[in-house]
Structures are given as C-alpha cells and as structure tokens.
Amino acid sequence: MNNKKMENLFAPQSIAIVGASNKKGKIGTVLVNNITKLGYQGKVYFVNPSYKMIGLKKCYQALTEIPKEVELAILAIPAKFVCETIEQASGKVKNFIIISAGFSETGTAGKKMEEKIEKLAREKGLHILGPNCLGFIAPPVKLNASFATGLPSAGNIAFVSQSGALAVALMDKAKKEHLAFSKIISVGNKMQISESELIEYLGNDEQTKVIGLYLEGIKDGQKFLKVASQVSLKKPIVILKAGKTAKTQVAIASHTGALAGSDEIMDVAFEKAGVIRANDLDEFLNLLKLLSNYAAPKSSTCAVITNAGGAGVLATDAFKDKQITLAEISAIAKKKLRKILPSESSVENPIDLLGDAQEDRYQAALELLHQEKIENVFCLLTPQGQTRVAKIATTIVAQAQKRGLDIVPVFIGGEKIVGALDIFIKNKLVNFATPEAAIGALEKYRIWQQFRENNSKVSVLKIDSQRKSLSQEIIKKAITEKRKALSFADGASVMELYGIAAIAHSDVTAENIQSLTIGFPLALKVDSDTILHKTDQGGLRLGIKNEEELKKSFSEMQTAFPGEKIIAQAQVDKFAEIILGIKKDPIFGPVIVYGLGGIYTEIFKLVNFLLAPMSLKEIETQVLKSKIGFLFKGARGQKACDAKEFAKILLALMNFAQENPQVAEFDINPLFIYNDKQRACAVDIKIIF
C-alpha cells in the first residue's frame, strides 16, 4: 500500500456512489447529497439497478457500465452484494469505501465475507476503507464522502476514528471549539486500512499538521510502532485510546470486536513511538486545538501573567508533577517590572498585574518576557469591573504576532469574554477555559517536541546468526524430546550464549554426590519441565550446610520425585532480587518485563515493560527512569548497582526473544544483582515453549 494509491482513495478525481438513491432516510441519498451539493469538483457517477435517473443525472445499472475512469467507488448496498460488486469492478476501480455493515462485527458468517473481500483486495491490488464505516470527509476539497451530514471547516487536523458516532459528535463539538480539519476518516472494521496505514499516509499529507485518532484497538502492534515512530518525528500524533480496564475490554469487544490490549503496555508503546496520549475527550480536543494552531514549544520553561492572584495560584498548582516549569525571572527583569508595575504587583512568576490591570500592563509584561527570552507565556485574565477585555485581547494578539512568542491566553469567564474569544479565533490564538487545561496541553506538546529532538533515528536489533543457531539447537532438541521446558542446565547454557550468567550449579547423582565442586551452603532442586512450582511441592531445599544434610535431602528428594533430575546450586548472598522475563502481548508480541523481586514483588508491584527494538543506551535510560531506578542510582547513600550491566541483560532478552520465536514463556526469577561489581546471576530460569 503506497502513498500515491492512498491519495487516489482520499483525493479522488472521480467517484461512483453504488447504492445511490433519492429516497428519504436512505444512506445512499445522504451520500448523493453530501458528494454533489457541498462543492466537490470531481466527476460523480450514480450506480443503482433500481434507477435510470437520480435527479437530472443518469444512474448506471452497475459500476462496470460507467464508460469513464472511476477512482473511488463508495458502496452503500447490502453486505451480501458487496464482494460480488467489488470483484466484478476490480479491473476498473481500485479504491473502495464499504459503508455497509454486517461483516466481522456481526459474527462468523460476516467474518467470512470480510475475509473473502480482504483476499480479493490483496490479489487485485485494491484499497478498501471499512467495512462498517462512516466514510471520510476532506474539507479542503469540499468532499464529504460519508453519511455524516455537513462539511467541517478546512484546516490542518486529520482525525481518524474507530467510532463513527464519536466522529460525528466530535465534528459537532469541533465547530464550537473552532477546530478545522484536513481529513476526517472513519475506519470501521479496519479490514485493510487501519491506523498504521493511515498514520503513514497522513504523515506524508501536506495538508495535515496534527494527526488525532480515537482508537479502541490496535491492529498490528509491530507495524504501528514502526510507522508511528517515524511519523512522530515529522508531526504530532494524538491518540485517545479507550480500554483502560478489563471492563472496557469487554465493552469494546461487544462494540467493535477489537482487542484493546494491556493498557500499561499501550502506554509504553505510545511513549516509545512518541505518540501523545490524551486521557479523556476534553484533553483530546484541547490537544488538537493547541497543536493545530501553535508551533511546538522550544523550551520547557514558562511564564504566567495574570490580573487575578487566585488564577495565578491555580496556574502554579497546575505545574505540579509537570515536566514544564515556571521560569525564574532574573533580578534585572524583576527590577524593570517593579518600575513598570504598581508597587503591590508580584514580579515573581506568576506575574500578578493586579485587578485593575489594562492592556498597558499586559503589553509591558509581555515585552519584558520577550527580552528575557522566556517563551511559553500563559496570559490569564478574569473580567473584573473595569477590565478592558477586548483591548487586552488585541494587545496579546499583536504581541504574539510581532514577536512570534508562544502566548496562550486563558481568559476565565462567560459573557464578558466572548468578544475577546472572537479576537483570538480570528488570529489563530487559542483560548483555554482554565489554566489546568492550557498547561496540561502545552506540557504534552513539549514532551513530543523533546521526543523529536532526541530520537532522530530508530533502533534496530541485529540478529546474531551463530548465537541464534546454537540456542535454537538446544531448544529444538528439547522440543524433539517432547519436553515442554528447558532444564535449568539447558536454560543456563542458552543464557550464557546471550551473555547472562547463571548461578553455579551441577547435576547431582548418587555417583557424584561426594565430589561436588559447589561449596556449602547449597540448595537442592528438582530440575523438571513438569514440576514448575517446586517450592510448593517440596522440590526445593535451601541452606544445606554439609555433606550429611546433602545426602539426606538428596535421598528424600529422590523418593518424592522418582526419576527426576536433581541439581545443586550455590547459595549466595545478593544485594537485590529482580524478576524479569518475556510476556507475549497479543498486540505487540514479545514484551520485556522486569521488576523488583523477593517479598515485596506483589506488594509494591514495581513492574516495568520494554518494547523491542531498543538500543543499549535507550534501555539504560529507561532503567534509570523505571520504578526500580532507585537500585541503580544509589539511594540512601548505598552504592548503586550497574545500570549498564542490567541494560545489557535486558537487551539480551530482546535478542533472545527475536531469535527464538518458539518460546512462549520466559522468566528469570530471581536474578541476583549486586552493587559491588559482582556479576549479576540468574538463580532460576524458566524457558517454556
């Protein structure tokens, strides 16, 4: 699927409406009106065997009868005719929208029809949006190829929605909020064109500055990660992703049948791909508003100026736990401000211009902040008795235009600020109703900008073919022998290939028990692929102090687990216990999981996730930022563990997952780590296929 072809779908020179109609209440009628009456300049053809004419225009009996080229066909016909219609026309028409419902969202029969169409599309090189979708709208070319009514303002926001109804509601809301769109696309069942294809396409769409998506599921996690990471370097992607809880997963399943995926892993994926996640509908709209009108913030420091101390205080609160911060105002600047402003003003940041402030004080403060090179200015205003609201708005606009500052107005009020809001809208300034909303949106924009600055190239995991074939040999042998898991010894051998040390260990037999090289104290373990919960069943004995205890324990264990292999392991001190492993995520595939082990594992749930591919440096950064980062930063005066060593282990796990795709479950629990240069070592290793 390439961009040129997607362009034919979303900016067609000619459209055929299959199922065109003039009966009230029919989707075909709405489509006819939307496409012919809103200003679309391309050729339009109607297709419906029940009509000869619709209005003054000829109606064709079939797509194939149209004598001219058709770039896009929109199908609003019963589901059962869809496949046949496409098949017959597939020599002539390459792009389709299937508006019709009744496919995979309805059950097995529908799913089969959908699969048949998808196969057809692959074979014939077709591009199909839907089925079960609203269609799309391209306001810049006045094309409404959907059955939602009206034409939103043309602008630079591309909005992709997995819910047609929500798209309609947001379009209606957007009018009030003065949002303007390059494209609005309803994806429906995402049979062939899903979020990944659209992000890629919109990433290259010159009319689009911001890509906003409402998603319930992600179709192909790996592809999404790849595409979104690349597009995020060019333009911001904002996603309102539903599915935060198990209950939501059920609701989504009954709604679109999509798989919502673990929300925490979704967060990790979004961060990795530089995607801005909106937490709710309000935030989503606020982000689109800001991002479509403003350049990305070049710095993380901000200033607040206000004519109401209380509003300034609320703004200061809104910076709590944020990565953007209130700038320090220099002593010189403060001195200048004191000269300009009345003596009771506050010249700290927030700068309080006092309740009787007019445009002169706003202007003076803005000019001074500009001299001070403090960007990102939030201009707060409450409409007090004497406040000349419109004049102040005009002053802010002039300052913003003259100096290219990023000035975000936060005028708080109702009727009294309506005039000011109009002034802002006309001049592409965006007013926020509360300081919290403005500051929250700017922070996320800034985080995206930092992503873009720091991630100019995407990491790649290299396959080491020798290592791969050696580890595959061990695993395949076990599979051949019908084992379900590797023994500890085999697991340790595989880990060694990946540079991860296992604790000293040795098989124990009646013959060699006298001559073990592992010193006391040691542990005895049943090393079996069927007895995975050794501890519960008495398959693990710790603290064996001498030969006598060793022999006794060994013989008892042989009796309890006849025929099983028994191994001895050194029992050593640790600084901290870590658990780590690989979880197969249904959306993103293998995910590296690591966290604090030992008695606090389940209490503190300090678990972290990583998605491949990552560079060693990126992993190290994440480890230090993670919930167990304290271990690697030397908290409380204790020496720090080696973050780089640990990052190498995590990278090794990524390599292992990539090179050994049969592995279904993988755990090292515990891994002992140290803060005295001792090498980390795996004490238990589970590799299950």
Add this chain to the structure above:
Amino acid sequence: MNNKKMENLFAPQSIAIVGASNKKGKIGTVLVNNITKLGYQGKVYFVNPSYKMIGLKKCYQALTEIPKEVELAILAIPAKFVCETIEQASGKVKNFIIISAGFSETGTAGKKMEEKIEKLAREKGLHILGPNCLGFIAPPVKLNASFATGLPSAGNIAFVSQSGALAVALMDKAKKEHLAFSKIISVGNKMQISESELIEYLGNDEQTKVIGLYLEGIKDGQKFLKVASQVSLKKPIVILKAGKTAKTQVAIASHTGALAGSDEIMDVAFEKAGVIRANDLDEFLNLLKLLSNYAAPKSSTCAVITNAGGAGVLATDAFKDKQITLAEISAIAKKKLRKILPSESSVENPIDLLGDAQEDRYQAALELLHQEKIENVFCLLTPQGQTRVAKIATTIVAQAQKRGLDIVPVFIGGEKIVGALDIFIKNKLVNFATPEAAIGALEKYRIWQQFRENNSKVSVLKIDSQRKSLSQEIIKKAITEKRKALSFADGASVMELYGIAAIAHSDVTAENIQSLTIGFPLALKVDSDTILHKTDQGGLRLGIKNEEELKKSFSEMQTAFPGEKIIAQAQVDKFAEIILGIKKDPIFGPVIVYGLGGIYTEIFKLVNFLLAPMSLKEIETQVLKSKIGFLFKGARGQKACDAKEFAKILLALMNFAQENPQVAEFDINPLFIYNDKQRACAVDIKIIF
C-alpha cells in the same frame, strides 16, 4: 459569633454605604448602583462628607448621623479612616464590610491597623467581613453588596472565595453553566470572618444546599475540622484548595499572605471532615452543577446507556479506579432488553442502543433499569444523522421526573445538541460535556453521601489526668534540668504510661556491666539528648555477642563519648520496621505520621497522616486503608500483623500529643511489629521539647 448575628450581616434590613459616590470609576459609585438598582428591598443610606445629596437621596456626613437603625455598614473609604469610622459607629452599627484594601496584605503597618480593628471588633461585639474584599451578593433578596457588577440567578449554591477576581470570573462562567446562588461571599483578608465561620453560618442557611469554597489557606485548622465535620453531615462542602506545591505556597504568600499548609495533610483533613475536594476549576464547577440539582446518590452502582459504542467505551474507562461501579445487569433484565432492542444492541452495561436509536429505545431502557432498581443512570447521546435529539431529551426528562431516578445526561456535541441542553436546564437536569466529567462528579458526591451515612457522631479524645500528670512530671523534670530531649529510659517510661512497650534495656556502668540481665546479642547505645545521630558518630554498636565484646565496646564508647550515659538494648528479630511520630503542622497542630521503616523508608515513601480526634475504630479502618495496610492484611499468604494493636499505639500518640503540648518533636524509629502475637516494641524513642 452566632448565626443570628451573621444573619444580620448577610440579610440586613438596612444598609449604609460609607464612601458612597456618583463619580464614574469609584467603588462607592458601583456600590450605590448595585445596592439601589437591582431590586434590594431594605433601607439604604449614603454616607460621605463630600456630598449633601447623591442623586435624589440625602447623603449623611457620618454613620453616626443616620437617625434610624443601620444593620450593615459597607466601608469603601481609604484604609487609614476605617478604624476610626468603625469605632465611632460601634455603638450604633454592629455589622461591617470593609471593602478597602491596604491592610495586612501590604505589610507591617497595614497589619497593625488590621489588628487594631480586630481588637475593637472583639471588644464591641462587632461582625466584620474583610478587609480587602469584594463584599457579598445574596441573589434571593436581590442584594449585591459588592463592587462586582450584576446579579447572578438566585439558587442554592453558596460560593465563598478567597480571591475576589476569581469570584467575578466564576460568576461570569456560572451564567453560561446555569449555576444559581444563595450567596456569593468574598472573604478578603479573613480578619474575623473566615471559612470556618462561614461554613458554620451557611450550614444553617436554609437557602443553601451546597457550599463551595475557593481557598488559598485555612485560618484555624482545628476550628475548620470541627465545623466542617459537623456541617458535612447536613450538606456537601466542595473546596477548590490551591497550594499543591512549594511554588504555589510562594505564589499564595505573595498574593494573600495566607499559609497554604502541606497539601497531603490538607487531603487528610478534608477526608476527615467529609469535605469534597475539587482538583481544578472545571471539576469545581462540575461538582457545583451536579450537587445543586441532584439528590445524593443512594447507591454506588451505575448504569450507562448510549447510542454510540465509542462513547460507552469511554464511559467504561472513566470508571477506572473509581469507588462507583458499573452495575451487573441481571439475566432476566438482559432477556427483556434483548426483546425490546435490535439484535445487534449490547445488553451489557453500558447498554448500547445503537446509532439509529430514538426516544422509544431510551425510554424502554430507562424503564427497565428502574424496574431493576439500578439508580445513577448516565444517558449518553451523540447526535447522529437521524437522531431526534430534542425528543430523546424530553423522554429523559419525563423519566427522571416520573420515577425520581438520578439520570445524568451526557449529550456530546455542539450545535446539534443546543436544543436538548435547553430542555435539560429548564427541568433541572444537568448535562455534562463528557462521560469522564459526569462520572467523576457523581463519584465524589457518592463518597460524601457515604461519609454522611457512616459518621453520624464526631469522635472526642478523652484526657486521662493521672497519665497526663505522670508524663508531665517526667518531661518537666527534664526541662528543669535543661535537657532538650528525654533519655531513652525516660522516653520508655512515658511510653509505658501510654501503653507502648519499649525494647528491653538497661543502663550500663563499669559497676553493673558484669550483671546485665539482657541476654546476648545486644546493642550498646549512647543515650544522650545532644548526640541524636548516634549511628553516624559511632554511638551505636550492634551485634555484641559476648561479655568480652561488651566490655571492649563499652570502654571504647566511654572514651569516645566521655561522661555520656551508655545503655544496652536487647537485639531482637522483627517482622517489619515502622516509623511513627508526631509532626506539628502550622495549620492543624499535631499530626500523627506513620509509615514503613527500614531500608525502604525513603525509597517507597509509604507515609500516612492522621488528624486527632479519632476513635480506635476509625484509626483501625485508616490503618487498613493506608499505604502500609498490606502488613495488616496478610499479603502473599503471610500472617497479618495486628491492626488493632497498631491502632491502639496510634491512638496513644494522639493522647500523648494532647496531654503533652510542650513536645515539639516526637519519633519512634523504629517500632518493631510482629505477626505472631508478639507485642510491638519501640527500639528508639525521641521526645524533644
């Protein structure tokens, strides 16, 4: 200050405006217009020595010249004349509003003037609002006794604001949101009438159903707790409390000079008093909207019905981490729903009525939920092509009125839903713009309702006079001896009085070192009020295993700390280490602090706060809910520690703080606790005066 007198202030029969004027731009002019032209029915007098007449009305030279009774005088005159004016009139007028600024907010001189007025008020039994305030507005009696213009709608919300400008902005915003008020009160410097007095007064005000406050500081924490706890049993108090960060504290100080207090302790105080805390301006308005129009939710389960799957999915997400939940719909009800609704509908909760749903489906679903006794129904709607928005709104209103259900509409859109919003407003239903906002507000309302159900009486701490005099004896003796802290032995004796055991210990001297009754291993400690950080300076030796080591350590310690007392302590095992103590909060006084001790103290920061008074039962509940609750709930199959025993220790600390007010700092660190019926014991005790 009693209610009757407050009533004279806020519902006066007669008002004198001191500083009345007719010059444009003067506050005195705004006051004259506000009080005489908006419909206030009481007597009004003007006072200003510069005028004989203002308009057609006589203007008096001084308050004292007015021949009739004056219930309230509003002063809008320069600060320097205020005290004199009040003093002269204090025989005649008992209630004042000081609009004038220039008092404690400006520095020392202003503060002195304010203190003088406060003294006067106390001596003469006056009630004074302000200084440095906007005044107040009482829409039900059409009285605007402030210099904000206009008269908001009369309703049941009392709004108290520590920021006049924010009050004006919110009034303007409120018009748009259709909020209606019983009182709007600007408190200014809170010289005499602060949040506590107003909460008490408004608690008894029949016109007020909800009390909303914007606060930057709390004047008297103890009084606030007492008053708010009582009023919360009658009506909800919603507070937007600024001051979440250290930076905000600075901003507040430069704004009103108020002390913002530790935000975490503020949260504890609000929870204890049943106060609903709004996190930001939007949430504050949403809460006022819901609470002023709806009865408190009687149950914690909710239903969502929607015509858009996507909106239902977002609503489900909004229940994440909430105490209110989506109700299970019974199998019978689902069966009924399936009969009523099209086959593709979802009859799970959220109930998806599908995109073509009209009023009949909404009605059927609402009726069924009523039969099912599921309250708290969120009615979601997106305006799709065919949706009869107004008809559905009318149906929802009828259902809500007929059945007394708590139906909260969430119509998402812009122009297309304007008509529906009008229908809701006229019928006292409140529409929310997003499911998140509606569900968030309802949850907080429900939590308040539960507070009211569970806290019908307020706890009292009893003073035990014998225990008090014994502990005071020990502390006073130490103070007399000019010690700054109690020795461990003295601390242990005091703790014993409060039922807290200390670890076995004994003084060690050259004479008794042979005959110590504490077994090995033991610890040696310097027990001094000047060497508080024993560990750092070598004043603590652990793991002394025999007499020889004991003698050696003792002699070394004597050399290192000549003349200091040395004690031996038993060295015992523990299950967990706890730190606990008393922190003196500048607003709320002594606060009990407890958390996880040992190596994870600073990493996990599992610290909790408690405010006295509390009953043993209340403390136990809090302990189980606290960040270290896992210790008392037997996580991971481990036996639980005794929550009741630990609650008794915390209650003892509350008693100790109350009975020994000289104590400036108090710490037990660590306290060893057990899960095997062993008694908890204090290993180190610091009591500093």
